[in-house]
Amino acid sequence: MSAKPKIAVHKFSSCDGCQLAFLNLGEDLLRLSELVDIVHFAEAGALAPEASVDIAFVEGSIATPEDLERIEAIRANAAYLITIGACATAGGLQALRNLADAPAWTADVYASPEHIASLDTSTPIAAHVKVDLELWGCPVNARQVLGAVRALLFDVPPVEEHDKVCLECKRRQGVCVLVARGEPCMGPVTRTGCGALCPLFGRDCYGCYGPAEQPNTPALARRFAGLGLVPEAVARRFLFINSGAPDFHDEGLKWREGEGS
Ligand code: SF4
């Protein structure tokens, strides 16, 4: 890593919410800009999409033919590539099209679908190029982004978080919404990093940080059914923001196709 590393923030198919994790740094963003050169970040004004950089942050999924070419060029120009958010790490909400007839959906939505240049699938960045670090979340938060940059500035590998939301919820002395209130909370299978935000506000987690390590999805899905959710509703708990993540995809599909029990 050079003395003042160059950073780029690139956008693919996404809502821009994860780029806001940078903008929401506020004063820390000014401090960060003293330590690194932010050479490309269209949402903040800096434009140099083809620049060679030390760290490329990538938001969004691969969803158009043009995306396929652009991600190759970004990878070739970056020493270290970090994906930010559910879109970039699992295909995002738009990966629901992978479970459907995408051309038929396009024809239903657009008056002139022949003008839409879109792939039939939405796929994560890692399906196309080597990714050095994945930051999960919808959106990621400023702590995750700063933590990764800080680690790289000190020449140490960033720490990946794999624990479950439940652990974070308990550490913060949250009341379990699944046990105490019978809510279909995804915390037992979802990766931590958000600070157990939803359960601490008394609502069930919907899995926006993607699968944790070794998630026991069959047991949790059966628990949801025991709470009274019909199979389609169980499937929807898993086939949502991270439907492209294999652990959630496989469990959700099982229940959608009537094979859950
Ligand atoms: S992961 Fe969520 S917040 Fe981030 S760009 Fe995708 S939809 Fe937006």
Ligand code: SF4
């Ligand atoms: S509790 Fe779950 S849904 Fe809420 S922010 Fe955290 S991971 Fe996302």
